[in-house]
Amino acid sequence: MARLTLTPPRAVVIYCSDNRFQAAFQEFIREHLGLAPGEFTPLVIPGSVFPIGLTARLQLPKQFKIFIEQLSLILNNHKGHPVQIVVITHDDCxxxxxxxQKIAKFLPFSHDRHRDELQLSLKVLHEIAEHFVPDCDVELYHAVIAGDEVIFEETIAGKQVWPKEVRRSGAQPGKRAGEGN
Structure with a gap:
């Protein structure tokens, strides 16, 4: 018989629903973040936090509303408990x-715009989280496809964080597979 977890979770982990990455996400959460099942609340949504960026918020208000409602419900359950928020994005999302594609009807896509959208998404995420759980930490990681393996990088720092022993041949820290200099 399975046991009910009675202790409050230590983290909310937001990641994409892409099945290709699920095993890697779970391993990263367990091995690098040190979170066992029941110690974190998963928020699994296609595109991870992309729906809360400014462009997505203006052009796709339904996706924004659903994301915010789901996150608010989860964070409301964390009131009074310290919580870490971890966001994981990935290549080829x-x-x-x-x-x-939906947004491109209104604004052309660029990698700079995508990066700006992601940074804004994190800011919005942090502001929402602070409303429910003051002094929460928000961390962002990016899963990079390296052949048939996945490498996780700390997105802001652009450094590989997990696994430690895997190195991409010819790639520079902070560069995605296939990106130029």
Whole structure:
């Protein structure tokens, strides 16, 4: 018989629903973040946090509303408990590609705009989280496809954080597979 977890979770982990990455996400959460099942609340959504960026918020208000309502419900359950928020994005995200195609009708897509949208998404996420759980930490990681393996980088710092022993041949820290100098 399975046991009910009675202790409050230590983190909310937001990641994409892409099945290609689920095993890697779970391993990263367990091995690098040190979170076992029941110690975190998963928020699994296509495109991860992309729906809360400014362009997505203005052009796709329904996706924004649903994301915010889901996050608010989760964070409301964390009131009074310290919580860490971890966001994981990944290469070749079909959820983000789908949203970008919808947005492209109104604004052309660029990598700079995508980066700006992601940074704004994190700011909005942090502001929402602070409303429910003051002094929360928000961390962002990006899963990079390296052949048939996945490498996780700390997105702001652009450094590989997990696994430690895997190095991409010819790639520079902070560069995605296939990106130029």
């Amino acid at each position: 079909r959820g983000q590609q789908f949203l970008v």
